[in-house]
Amino acid sequence: MDAEIEQVYLARGIKGVRPRFAYPLVRLAHTGPLTIRELAESLGRSHSAISQTVAAMRREGLVTSEPGPDARTRRVDLTERGRSLVPFIEAEWRATHATVAELDAELPHPLTTVVEELRRALERRSMRQRVLEHLVEPPR
Template sequence: MTDLPDPSEEGAWRELRLLQAEMDADIARLYEEAAIPGIRPSFVGELLRLHHRGPMTIGELAASLDRTHSAASQKVAALRAAGLVRTVPGADARSKRVVLTQRAEAIVDRLAAEWRATEATVAELEAEIPYPLQQVVRDLRTALARRSFHDRILDRLREDPAWHSDTH
């Protein structure tokens, strides 16, 4: 136990994470109401990408969505467990390609409709506020291009004796 306050109780972007979780829950509720079981909002990007581009290796899928290979591999495992994708042999014995199942093919047009409706709704919401989130993201990227997040954190860590302690 320590006398210092619990830093995990602070979170500058906590409200943003909560907002996104609430919005994802609303999308999940739409799937439930539409009798599309087993679909999570986090699955849709991969399913749409595979539908539009065809079978891909996990590496190709990861690159196409700007994700790490590890993240894409975990997502494919979850999609496989949900019965939405399967893997088939690739061009050589070492590679496998990810393909949509018949179940996924049967619902992918509905998922694309939800995606379009969600994007239109986000644009509508951004029009209602004085400073759109997309502009915030662009401005943050510009600031981080001047000085990276890593370097900004490292500067703060240099000032914190706990970071330099050898009690690990």
Template sequence: MGTRLRHLIELLDDGVATVEEELGLAGFRPRFAPFVRTLATLGPSSIRDLAAAVEVTHSAASQTVAQMDRQGLVSLSPGTDARQRIVDLTPRTRELLPTLERAWQAAEAAGRELDAELPHPLSEVVVAATEALRRKPHRDRIRDHL
């Protein structure tokens, strides 16, 4: 199941990345989108707050922010605590927001189109699977079968 899900994510992300490149957004990775959207909405945020908003681990958020920093998409500044870093969008990224928004709206419409072609909407299945795994983690389900 994991292999198939990773392949599905690759197919989805590759499609988004290709279109974003065609729109002049070369180097912008699909995994950056929820971070940019969150920062555009909330403004400067700590990595911990970003991780919570995007629903990823602190480590995953930190790695993604580091990649975005290398691409010049975000700036980092010290927080109130020596360990804390505050993330903000760069002026360049703010200029890209209208184009990014167009790409995101098109991707969402394409997702609705894909959902309509499936026996069960993928977006609903993903939400239901996530909720089921929150109720009972996969490791517990595996252990039940050992």
């Protein structure tokens, strides 16, 4: 699904923007500069995941990051390019939510319910744990 959403961006002439950038870009547009930790906490994501996302967004010219109040933090802010894309990204976000609701109505089990059940199952036992339990390595 992410690849197809990215195609929507490309069809509108927006290059270098991935769907995983949408939520952080919108959050920064509404809050102003945040540290990576503050951004991660506000999005319910890990510091590591947001740090990687911010690095990718910086490479695409969507955000800047500079040292925060102490040497261990970085403050992230939107560039002019990042800010200019937020209205479209918010519109895409609304369209994506409408699409998910449409899919929920078409499926025998709502996608949102399945995703939530999957998240809870993986909290009980991670994907890594599950793979390791089934892994039978070939003889060397």
